[in-house]
Amino acid sequence: MPPIRINRKSWSDGNAVANILTFSPLMIEEPEARRRILAAVKAGSEGTEKVALSHALGRVLASDVFGMVDLPGFDNSSMDGYAVRAAEAGDGARLLVSGEQPAGEDRGLSLESGRAIRIFTGAPIPTGADAVVMQEDVRRVAGSDRIEIIEGVTFGENIRPRGGDVCAGQKIADAGTRLTPALIGLLASQGIDEIAVRLRPKVGIVSTGDEVVEAGSVPSDVLPSGCLYNSNGPMLEALVRELDAVPRRWHAPDEPEALRNTLEEALADSDFVLVAGGVSVGERDFVKETLAELGVTADFWRVRVKPGKPFVFGHRDREARPPVFVFGLPGNPVSAFVTFHIFAAPAMALWAGRISGDGQVDQLALHPWKARLAQALENPGDRPHYLRMRIDAATGELRPTGLQQSHALFGLSRADALLRLDAGESLAAGEEVTAWRW
Secondary structure (H helix, E strand, O other): OOOEEOOOOOOOOHHHHHHHHHHOOOOEEHHHHHHHHHHHHHOOOOOEEEEEHHHOOOOEEOOOEEOOOOEOOOOEEOOOEEEEOHHHOOOOOEEEEEEEEOOOOOOOOEOOOOEEEEEOOOOEOOEOOOEEEEHHHEEEOOOOOEEEEOOOOOOOOOEEOOOOOEOOOOEEEOOOOEOOHHHHHHHHHOOOOEEEEEOOOEEEEEEEOOOEEOOOOOOHHHOOOOOEEOOHHHHHHHHHHHOOOEEEEEEEOOOHHHHHHHHHHHHHOOOEEEEEOOOOOOOOOOHHHHHHHOOOEEEEEOEEOEOOOOOEEEEEEEOOEEEEEEEEEOOOHHHHHHHHHHHHHHHHHHHOOOOOOOOOOOOOOOEEEEEEEOOOEEOOOOOOEEEEEEEOOOOOOEEEOOOOOOOOHHHHHOOOEEEEEOOOOEEOOOOEEEEEEO
C-alpha cells in the first residue's frame, strides 16, 4: 500500500499574504509557541482552596500530604483462625484454646505457652502471639477445647503489622496528584475530611460567525442555506469539562460591536478565554483587533503547525489577580480541536497543577501511547501535521481515521489519538511511534 500523503495548501491570494505580513512576518515553531505559553501561564497559576473530601473527586492536590496515623494502627490478623506462637504450632501440634478475640474492641488477651486464642480478620493480635494459623488448617479435637494443627505456620504469618501500609509522617501523596476514589479512601483513613486543592480554571468560550446557529434554535429541515450548526462551542465546552475546568459559553456574530461586548463579558470573569474563529485575515475576521481594543496583549500569532496555523495567544493583566490568558483558535472544528490539545490544554493543566511545565515543552495534557503503524505515512508539507488516529482494539496498531482535513468532524469523532508527523517526515508500516491518546 502506498503511503498516505498529507496535502499541502498554499496561499494564492496576494491580498491575504499582504494582510498576514501586516500582522506578523514570521510563523513561530510549535515547541517555541508552547514554551512561551507555559512560561506565561506558570507565572500566574498558584491559586488554591480547601474543599470537603467528599467533594474532592477529580481535583488536584495543592501540596504534599503526609500520613497522620499508622495504617494499620495495630498488629492485626489477616485471617479468621487462631493466634499462636509459631514455635509451638508445627504440623500435628495440639494447643488448648483459651479465649476469643473478635474484630473491634481489644480485649487485652495474653497468650500463654501451649495455648491458642480464637481470632477473626482484623482483630488485634494478643500479647505473646506471633502468628495466626488459618481455621482451614486446624481441626477441633472431639470432646475438648483443643485444636490440632494440620499445617504449621512461620513467625509473622497472617499478621498485618502496625504501620505496614502507612506510617505516621510518611508522604502519601504528591502535590499535583489528581484525587481518585482510591486516594480519597487513603486520605479518609488518615482522619482527613478537608483537603487543599488547586483552583479549577474558569474558561470562557466564544464561538464566532454569522453563519453559525445553535442546535435546537432552528429545525434541520429549515436550516437556512449557507448556515451550519455550532459544533465548536459544544466541542470546546466538553474538552474544558474533560480537564475538570469550569466552562461558560457565548456566541458572537461577525460584527465588531457585538463581538466586543461578548469578548468583554467573557474576559471579565474568566481565567482563560477560548475564541473559535475570526483570527485569520479575512475581511470579517475582527477578533485580533477587538482583543487589542480590550487590552489584550498578543504574544504571538501564526504557528508552524497543521492544522491550526492561524492561532493567537495573548493575555490581559488584572489588578491583584493573575492575568486572563486568551487563545484565538481557528474556526474549522478539527483545527480548533487540535490547537486546543497542543496549546490550550497544557496551559490549563499547568495552571491547575496537573503538569509541572518545567521545561517540558513536548508535554501535552494527554497520555503518550506507543504503538505500531498499520500503514505507511508521509508528510510532504513544510509544517508538522497532527494526524487523527485510531488504535485498533484487536491489533493495537495505529491507523488514520477518515479525511485528514480541518473540517472533517466525522473522522475526528472516530479518532482516539493524535500522531505528530514532522515536516517532510515519512514513516513505514510497522514502525513504532508515540501517539497522544485521550
